Amino acid sequence: MGGVLALTYAGFCLLALCQDRHWTAATGRKPVKRPSRLEPVLAALLILGGLTLSLYRDGIILGLILWITVLTASALAVTFTLSWRPTWLRPFAQLSKWCQRVLSD
Amino acid sequence: MTPFKASMLWLHTWFGVALGALLFAIFWTGSLSVFYKEIDRWMMPMTRLQLPASVSLDAMRPAADALAHGANAPHWKVYLPTTKEPVHNVIYPSNTDSATLFPEAPGSIMARRFLDPNTGAPLEDPGTLAGDFLYSFHFKLALRRFPVGYYPVALAGMAMLALIVSGTLVHGRIIANFFLFRRQKKARASLDLHNAVGILGLPFHFLITLTGIIFFYNLHYPLPLSIPYGEEAGGYNREAIAAYARPEAGIPAEPASLDKMAAEAARIWGRPVGTVRVYHPGDQNAYALMMPRDDSAVSDIRDSLFFDVPSGELLYNQVAKPALATERFIVGLHLIHFRHWPVRWLYFLLGLSGCVLIATGFLYWLESRRKRHTALGLRGVRFVEGLTVGSTTGVIIATLAFLIANRLLPSTMPVRAAAEVGWFYFGWLAAYAHAWLRPGSAWYEQAKTIAVLAVAAVVLNATTTGDHLLRTIARGDWAVAGVDMMLLVSAGIAAVSAKVLSRRQVAKVPQVG
Numbered sequence: 001m002g003g004v005l006a007l008t009y010a011g012f013c014l015l016a017l018c019q020d021r022h023w024t025a026a027t028g029r030k031p032v033k034r035p036s037r038l039e040p041v042l043a044a045l046l047i048l049g050g051l052t053l054s055l056y057r058d059g060i061i062l063g064l065i066l067w068i069t070v071l072t073a074s075a076l077a078v079t080f081t082l083s084w085r086p087t088w089l090r091p092f093a094q095l096s097k098w099c100q101r102v103l104s105d
Numbered sequence: 106m107t108p109f110k111a112s113m114l115w116l117h118t119w120f121g122v123a124l125g126a127l128l129f130a131i132f133w134t135g136s137l138s139v140f141y142k143e144i145d146r147w148m149m150p151m152t153r154l155q156l157p158a159s160v161s162l163d164a165m166r167p168a169a170d171a172l173a174h175g176a177n178a179p180h181w182k183v184y185l186p187t188t189k190e191p192v193h194n195v196i197y198p199s200n201t202d203s204a205t206l207f208p209e210a211p212g213s214i215m216a217r218r219f220l221d222p223n224t225g226a227p228l229e230d231p232g233t234l235a236g237d238f239l240y241s242f243h244f245k246l247a248l249r250r251f252p253v254g255y256y257p258v259a260l261a262g263m264a265m266l267a268l269i270v271s272g273t274l275v276h277g278r279i280i281a282n283f284f285l286f287r288r289q290k291k292a293r294a295s296l297d298l299h300n301a302v303g304i305l306g307l308p309f310h311f312l313i314t315l316t317g318i319i320f321f322y323n324l325h326y327p328l329p330l331s332i333p334y335g336e337e338a339g340g341y342n343r344e345a346i347a348a349y350a351r352p353e354a355g356i357p358a359e360p361a362s363l364d365k366m367a368a369e370a371a372r373i374w375g376r377p378v379g380t381v382r383v384y385h386p387g388d389q390n391a392y393a394l395m396m397p398r399d400d401s402a403v404s405d406i407r408d409s410l411f412f413d414v415p416s417g418e419l420l421y422n423q424v425a426k427p428a429l430a431t432e433r434f435i436v437g438l439h440l441i442h443f444r445h446w447p448v449r450w451l452y453f454l455l456g457l458s459g460c461v462l463i464a465t466g467f468l469y470w471l472e473s474r475r476k477r478h479t480a481l482g483l484r485g486v487r488f489v490e491g492l493t494v495g496s497t498t499g500v501i502i503a504t505l506a507f508l509i510a511n512r513l514l515p516s517t518m519p520v521r522a523a524a525e526v527g528w529f530y531f532g533w534l535a536a537y538a539h540a541w542l543r544p545g546s547a548w549y550e551q552a553k554t555i556a557v558l559a560v561a562a563v564v565l566n567a568t569t570t571g572d573h574l575l576r577t578i579a580r581g582d583w584a585v586a587g588v589d590m591m592l593l594v595s596a597g598i599a600a601v602s603a604k605v606l607s608r609r610q611v612a613k614v615p616q617v618g
Contacts (some may be wrong), residue, residue, distance in 0.1 A: 001447045016284040061403055062445060065438070068308050069451035075284070075305040076458070083286040 001057070004050045004066065008074040011046030013092040014039050016078055025086035027093050038099040047071070110275060117271040121466050122489060124264045126496030129463045131261055133500050134243040135313075136456030139441065139449055141236030142189040143584040148235035148511045150570040151228045152219050153585060156191040162363035162381060165193045165225030170386040172218055172227070173197045179353070182382040185398070186222040189584070193220035214249060232521035233511055238529070239504070244321070247526070259325045262318045269311055272303055279304055295468035302462045309455040310462070316439035319432075345429045349411040349421040351390050358389040361417035369419065370395045370410045389415060400444035403437040404430065460497070467493040491541035498551035499536030501595075505558035506532030508592075512565035552603035559596035563589050 016022045018039055023031045050070065055063035081088050106114070137144065146153055165183065173181040176199035184194040199216035217237075219228045234241075241247045245254030273279070283304065286297045303310075323330050323341070334340035343350070367378045379398025385391045391414035399406055407429060411421040425433065437443070441452055471490055478486040510528035514521055540547040566589060567573035577586035 019281070022284060058445070062443070062448065066448055069448060069455060072306050072309055072455060073451055076301065079284045079286050079301050079305070082284055083288050
């Protein structure tokens with residue numbers, strides 16, 4: 001359960017950081033030359049990882065219900081984090097920078 | 106803005122303002138209904154019992170028979186004890202229900218009594234509707250005497266679907282504003298939150314509204330069923346759920362063991378028995394209808410077995426047909442009777458997010474009109490502001506008044522359950538009156554009231570039952586402890602809100618002067 005929440009939360013954080021407004025709020029710097037293509041893909045993988053985990057935990061029907069309801073909960077959690085403590089997203093900004101480095105190499 | 110968008114905005118605005126108050130009450134009582142068995146334990150201290158290792162139908166049958174005979178009822182039904190409700194829950198048609206002030210038509214109201222899971226003896230009458238009141242408010246506004254409450258709820262449900270669709274169509278920047286909540290910007294905060302909760306919560310809000318409407322499809326849309334079944338009342342139900350019936354013989358007969366019949370039923374299904382209904386108790390033609398319980402599935406299953414009570418022979422085995430199974434699955438998605446704590450909490454929280462959605466919709470309506478209305482001398486904002494306060498914080502105050510009445514009213518009081526409901530409505534009306542009479546400070550004062558009432562409810566539970574938080578936690582009674590803790594959390598949220606609101610009021614003063 002915690003795993004599903006963590007994976008989807010991380011995925012939504014990466015997605016939010018693709019938007020300039022949230023990137024600036026999280027890092028305090030204006031974004032340069034981003035986002036790369038890799039971040040949305042990684043975000044999608046994380047969110048689908050959450051789906052896999054909840055299907056594994058609860059089977060198809062209950063797993064889907066769990067995943068769909070957790071999606072809303074974690075996306076709202078990201079929204080509130082950005083509103084109250086945007087700097088908490090810094091680790092994800094690091095991850096995002098790493099994505100850019102991987103692509104540019 | 107295109108004419109289409111403008112028309113959608115008009116629909117969204119005015120359906121929202123007109124039905125928001127009703128929708129808020131439905132979402133609020135619906136969210137509480139997720140935990141309605143837990144609220145039952147809190148409001149019925151005599152049922153805070155340990156579930157025994159095994160329960161006996163034969164031990165409880167004499168008491169249930171006596172209750173049904175006393176009320177001249179043709180049948181009784183028992184929900185067998187579970188961990189969430191560790192007592193026999195017996196219901197039977199009765200016109201001497203303590204919950205109603207008015208004389209009822211015979212058989213139109215179900216009476217409920219609880220029996221001890223160990224001995225089968227009746228427990229003291231709790232004299233409360235408890236969670237059942239909140240639950241029945243959710244889908245029929247708790248109207249018992251006349252079955253008209255379903256229709257406003259259905260209208261609100263259809264309006265909610267229309268509001269979800271029109272709101273999404275009006276919303277111009279779904280992707281750009283996906284995670285956006287600028288809480289510091291007063292002009293934007295309520296709209297941002299409305300949009301974020303609306304879009305992110307859309308899957309749940311849509312699912313819960315749609316399944317809620319499908320739940321009562323035969324009431325809202327009776328035509329499809331009237332074609333095959335004609336005017337025959339209950340024809341569909343008889344065929345889909347209870348295909349066996351026989352009249353009373355008028356000859357008394359000794360019943361065989363219900364426990365043996367239940368064991369046979371459990372063997373046939375591979376699942377335990379959840380409910381038993383005995384028709385014509387004590388008669389030669391008595392028969393028992395048994396239905397299974399399955400905590401692990403979404404579907405609220407309606408397979409049924411009929412037994413001849415005097416002999417214990419199986420009379421009829423009805424397996425739910427595909428259409429019924431589909432319906433029960435959809436209904437199950439709404440009811441979440443299955444055992445899954447994370448999903449239950451998520452339903453509760455997302456239900457409350459529906460309340461936030463409605464409340465912020467109201468706030469945006471008010472904020473975007475306040476200046477213009479004040480300049481033009483219009484009364485609209487003041488009226489809707491009172492409506493908003495009364496229907497949001499007001500219904501919370503009403504619920505707390507209901508809980509407090511439950512702990513304060515004497516157990517010997519006649520029509521005690523109705524008096525509790527009276528406190529609920531009195532609290533609500535008082536909140537509306539207050540909201541309209543003191544528009545400037547209503548939000549702040551009602552938030553403060555909520556904090557005080559919630560703490561008072563926890564204190565009253567501790568003093569009147571002795572079950573304070575430390576004791577319930579030590580005993581592992583998470584139902585009662587959970588309600589107490591949620592009350593304390595609500596008190597905390599209300600207190601913080603009151604503080605923020607009072608700061609805002611102080612900040613406003615220099616501007617005015």
